Structures are given as structure tokens and as C-alpha cells.
Amino acid sequence: DTEVTQTPKHLVMGMTNKKSLKCEQHMGHRAMYWYKQKAKKPPELMFVYSYEKLSINESVPSRFSPECPNSSLLNLHLHALQPEDSALYLCASSQGSGSGANVLTFGAGSRLTVL
Amino acid sequence: KNEVEQSPQNLTAQEGEFITINCSYSVGISALHWLQQHPGGGIVSLFMLSSGKKKHGRLIATINIQEKHSSLHITASHPRDSAVYICAVSRGATNKLIFGTGTLLAVQP
Numbered sequence: 001d002t003e004v005t006q007t008p009k010h011l012v013m014g015m016t017n018k019k020s021l022k023c024e025q026h027m028g029h030r031a032m033y034w035y036k037q038k039a040k041k042p043p044e045l046m047f048v049y050s051y052e053k054l055s056i057n058e059s060v061p062s063r064f065s066p067e068c069p070n071s072s073l074l075n076l077h078l079h080a081l082q083p084e085d086s087a088l089y090l091c092a093s094s095q096g097s098g099s100g101a102n103v104l105t106f107g108a109g110s111r112l113t114v115l
Numbered sequence: 116k117n118e119v120e121q122s123p124q125n126l127t128a129q130e131g132e133f134i135t136i137n138c139s140y141s142v143g144i145s146a147l148h149w150l151q152q153h154p155g156g157g158i159v160s161l162f163m164l165s166s167g168k169k170k171h172g173r174l175i176a177t178i179n180i181q182e183k184h185s186s187l188h189i190t191a192s193h194p195r196d197s198a199v200y201i202c203a204v205s206r207g208a209t210n211k212l213i214f215g216t217g218t219l220l221a222v223q224p
Contacts, residue, residue: 043158056209103148
């Protein structure tokens with residue numbers, strides 16, 4: 001299995017809803033990432049988990065809450081989002097995160113619309 | 116000035132043409148990545164380079180560390196190559212990527 005699987009592919013939610021994005025990989029990768037991408041812009045790093053521990057939080061608002069239940073799963077819990085949070089959310093994984101030279105494998109993304 | 120600059124921003128080519136996309140960076144790097152993203156889709160990692168040249172099928176990537184410059188070449192381009200090509204660099208001991216703004220390639224039949 002050489003894929004990163006993200007669900008759902010599309011999500012529409014209201015500003016008062018609570019929802020979650022899920023990401024799964026079975027490549028034995030020990031680093032997992034959440035990126036946010038607005039239209040026609042490059043991805044922006046949100047969070048990095050290394051060996052199931054949060055290693056980087058790019059000053060992301062607390063309405064986004066990451067969780068790494070085990071080495072294969074990464075969740076992003078969403079609560080009280082704003083319309084400007086509408087974007088493509090990309091999950092990625094790599095074998096490690098500490099050498100600066102790891103290939104990232106990206107998922108297809110979850111397109112989020114906040115009404 | 117962005118730490119990673121790509122050129123051109125937009126590129127239209129005819130099927131079969133040889134294509135070059137350039138990337139310049141202004142910081143010390145651990146590695147340089149070339150990524151491909153189709154419209155509305157996820158990102159595919161094409162190459163990771165720290166020196167020299169790599170080839171995969173019709174794609175070739177080169178890097179000149181002294182000049183802080185990399186190129187992505189596509190030989191015998193095809194409409195299915197139409198996508199955004201993104202250059203990104205990683206620095207130090209983290210895998211945090213600094214992205215260029217991307218090159219939108221359209222290959223016309």
C-alpha cells in the first residue's frame with residue numbers, strides 16, 4: 001500500500017458544527033502532516049506529527065485540533081470554523097521528519113466548505 | 116522576495132514540445148522537491164534532489180547547489196502533463212517545506 005487515504009473528499013459544514021477529517025496510511029511512515037491550501041496558492045503547513053507526537057504547530061487557531069491516535073491515523077477535528085477556513089486540506093506522510101530530506105506522500109485532499 | 120521563486124508562472128505548450136520549468140532559491144537547503152498537482156486534486160511527489168540529476172520516464176530534474184537553481188524538464192509533452200508544478204525546499208533537520216508559487220502548465224493537443 002503506497003497511498004495516503006483521506007476522508008471525506010468533500011465536506012460542507014456550518015459555523016456551529018463539529019466535524020473531523022481523517023487521514024490513513026499503511027506505509028509504516030512515522031511522520032504525518034496537515035496542510036491547508038487555498039485556491040491558486042501553495043500549501044501552508046499546519047501541523048506535523050512525528051512518532052505520534054505533535055512536533056510542529058504553525059500557530060494554527062484552536063478551532064483546528066489535530067489528533068494522532070496511532071502511527072497510521074491522523075485526524076483533524078474542526079469546530080466553530082469560519083467561512084475563510086474553506087480550503088483544500090491535504091494530509092501527507094513521510095518515513096521520518098528529522099533529516100530534512102524525506103519524500104512526502106500526499107493524499108488527494110478533503111475539500112472543506114464552511115457556510 | 117520569496118525564498119523560492121519559480122518561472123514561468125504560466126506556460127502553454129503544444130503536444131510534443133520540450134518543456135523547462137525553473138526554480139531558484141535563496142536559502143541553504145537539505146533537499147529540493149518537485150511536486151505535481153492536477154486541478155482540484157492532491158499532490159504527487161515527482162522528485163527529491165540534493166545534488167545532480169534524476170530521471171523518471173519523460174521527466175528530468177536537475178539541481179545546481181552552487182547556483183541555488185533547479186530545473187524540471189518534460190520531454191515529448193502530452194496533454195496529460197497539464198498540471199501545476201511546484202518547487203519546494205526543505206531546510207535543516209526538519210521536513211518543513213518552503214513552497215514556490217507554482218507553474219501552471221497547459222499542454223495543448
